[in-house]
Amino acid sequence: MIEVKGIxxxxxxxxxxxxxxxxxxxxxxxxxxxxxxxxxxxxxTVLVKNIVGLFKPDDGQILYDGRDITVMDRxxxxxxxxxxxxxxQGSALFDSETVLGNVIFPLKMFSKMSHEEQRERAQFCIDRxxxxxxxxxxxxxxxxGMQKRAAIARAIALNPxxxxxxxxxxxxxxxxxxxxxxxxxxxxxxxxxxxxxxxHDMNSVMGIGENIVFINKGHVGWIGNKDEVYSVDxxxxxxxxxxxxxxxxxxxxxxxxxxxxxRQQ
Amino acid sequence: MAFFNSLNxxxxxxxxxxxxxxxxxxxxxxxxRYLDEISKLGIDSIPLILIVSLFIGSLCTILIKLNISNxxxxxxxxxxTTREIILLEFSSSILCLILSGKIGSNIxxxxxxxxxxxxxxxxxxxxxxSANYLVMPKITGLITIMPFMVVICMATSLFxxxxxxxxxxxVSPDTYIYGIQTQFTEWYVWFALxxxxxxxxxxxxxxxxxxxxxxxxxxxxxxxxxxxxxMSNIMILVADVILTKLMLQ
Numbered sequence: 001m002i003e004v005k006g007i008x009x010x011x012x013x014x015x016x017x018x019x020x021x022x023x024x025x026x027x028x029x030x031x032x033x034x035x036x037x038x039x040x041x042x043x044x045t046v047l048v049k050n051i052v053g054l055f056k057p058d059d060g061q062i063l064y065d066g067r068d069i070t071v072m073d074r075x076x077x078x079x080x081x082x083x084x085x086x087x088x089q090g091s092a093l094f095d096s097e098t099v100l101g102n103v104i105f106p107l108k109m110f111s112k113m114s115h116e117e118q119r120e121r122a123q124f125c126i127d128r129x130x131x132x133x134x135x136x137x138x139x140x141x142x143x144x145g146m147q148k149r150a151a152i153a154r155a156i157a158l159n160p161x162x163x164x165x166x167x168x169x170x171x172x173x174x175x176x177x178x179x180x181x182x183x184x185x186x187x188x189x190x191x192x193x194x195x196x197x198x199x200h201d202m203n204s205v206m207g208i209g210e211n212i213v214f215i216n217k218g219h220v221g222w223i224g225n226k227d228e229v230y231s232v233d234x235x236x237x238x239x240x241x242x243x244x245x246x247x248x249x250x251x252x253x254x255x256x257x258x259x260x261x262x263r264q265q
Numbered sequence: 266m267a268f269f270n271s272l273n274x275x276x277x278x279x280x281x282x283x284x285x286x287x288x289x290x291x292x293x294x295x296x297x298r299y300l301d302e303i304s305k306l307g308i309d310s311i312p313l314i315l316i317v318s319l320f321i322g323s324l325c326t327i328l329i330k331l332n333i334s335n336x337x338x339x340x341x342x343x344x345x346t347t348r349e350i351i352l353l354e355f356s357s358s359i360l361c362l363i364l365s366g367k368i369g370s371n372i373x374x375x376x377x378x379x380x381x382x383x384x385x386x387x388x389x390x391x392x393x394x395s396a397n398y399l400v401m402p403k404i405t406g407l408i409t410i411m412p413f414m415v416v417i418c419m420a421t422s423l424f425x426x427x428x429x430x431x432x433x434x435x436v437s438p439d440t441y442i443y444g445i446q447t448q449f450t451e452w453y454v455w456f457a458l459x460x461x462x463x464x465x466x467x468x469x470x471x472x473x474x475x476x477x478x479x480x481x482x483x484x485x486x487x488x489x490x491x492x493x494x495x496m497s498n499i500m501i502l503v504a505d506v507i508l509t510k511l512m513l514q
Contacts, residue, residue, distance in 0.1 A: 052390060081392030092383040106391050109290055164390075 007060035038215035085155030145176035298402035307410030322425025344444020361464035373493035376476030411465035
């Protein structure tokens with residue numbers, strides 16, 4: 001479990017400080033898809049970057065199963081990062097490497113496996129994300145969805161305890177987004193990973209949001225799950241969730257019929 | 266204010282170098298990348314070096330012949346002067362100024378693109394020292410290959426001078442050969458090789474720093490690439506003056 005306690009973060013801009021996060025408190029659970037949602041510019045990416053240690057918070061604690069990342073020295077941080085996988089918004093695959101090269105890379109750097117074992121593990125991850133047959137393709141030869149899947153395969157190669165995903169559905173069509181969501185959800189449950197997904201895609205929220213943290217203007221606006229989203233009495237959250245006609249219709253339908261339409265393949 | 270900004274930037278550069286020069290995560294991976302960089306930065310630059318050196322050697326010979334047509338000067342002075350110019354300045358300083366355009370922009374744009382596409386963040390998240398992993402093979406690779414490129418440049422330039430003598434007959438080839446052998450100072454070759462090591466470090470480290478510290482998108486990557494070449498050129502010239510003063514006087 002990852003626990004965030006009293007995080008504040010500000011940035012220096014033109015000689016003065018601009019606070020982006022205010023007293024953030026949240027818990028992200030093992031084996032669950034934890035979503036951080038909020039409008040663009042609300043501070044959710046800054047929060048994720050604080051949690052993974054790319055930014056250092058002004059104060060507060062970030063506990064990875066009790067280990068505070070904010071006070072770790074470089075060596076401890078390096079050890080912890082071997083337990084972290086991350087899926088970036090733009091996939092961040094290495095252009096000069098094939099899919100296999102990308103997936104095998106963390107294994108080459110950190111595992112003590114033999115070359116054959118590394119290949120087997122990489123192949124397992126590639127198969128797991130349904131990219132069999134694309135091992136020797138370069139990122140530029142893959143579609144957006146395939147790049148995301150390759151990035152997921154690389155992120156899970158070292159069997160991470162914690163998986164971070166920054167806008168995993170950005171730039172993808174709705175059907176591919178669902179495939180990525182379900183893949184992330186399946187992997188989370190299969191391997192018992194603490195998965196944190198930073199998104200503003202409401203389809204993801206309604207589909208896989210087992211634990212949702214809503215960030216509004218740098219504050220925690222609401223914490224709950226996908227079932228509670230429909231009934232919560234929170235104007236900021238409702239304005240965000242029901243910004244589109246589609247979701248307003250979903251809410252109306254639910255209120256009339258007493259249940260939520262589910263995704264169908 | 267500009268002074269403090271420059272000082273701040275220099276501090277960032279020093280911190281960046283400190284991160285670069287740490288023990289590699291995996292030596293095997295480092296050597297693989299080191300050899301790749303030697304090939305990419307050095308071997309791939311040889312055609313450019315051959316073309317530029319051949320023409321500059323020829324031009325030097327023609328211009329020297331035109332400008333020192335004096336009956337009091339021996340005819341072999343064309344070869345001798347061409348050799349001195351090539352050994353002292355062209356093969357190291359001018360070659361590195363030219364290479365900084367090719368290699369410097371290549372390094373800055375490659376690392377800059379990796380930065381803006383979050384590939385460097387991906388390395389950091391994995392617990393890899395990205396500065397060390399990406400930059401140290403480039404710096405060590407270029408420092409290793411640069412002296413060889415300087416030797417190739419020297420040989421090709423002198424060959425260019427000899428070729429122009431044959432093609433145009435401005436000086437007889439034998440006189441030219443006699444000239445480039447006369448009063449030969451071995452130290453000048455060492456001087457050029459030593460200078461090239463410093464210039465290789467300047468090109469690779471400054472270009473890497475500019476690429477590594479890019480923030481933004483493709484426009485910023487392009488700007489960083491240009492700034493890297495400009496700054497490398499300035500620092501090469503500054504270092505040239507200092508090294509010449511220290512080693513030749």
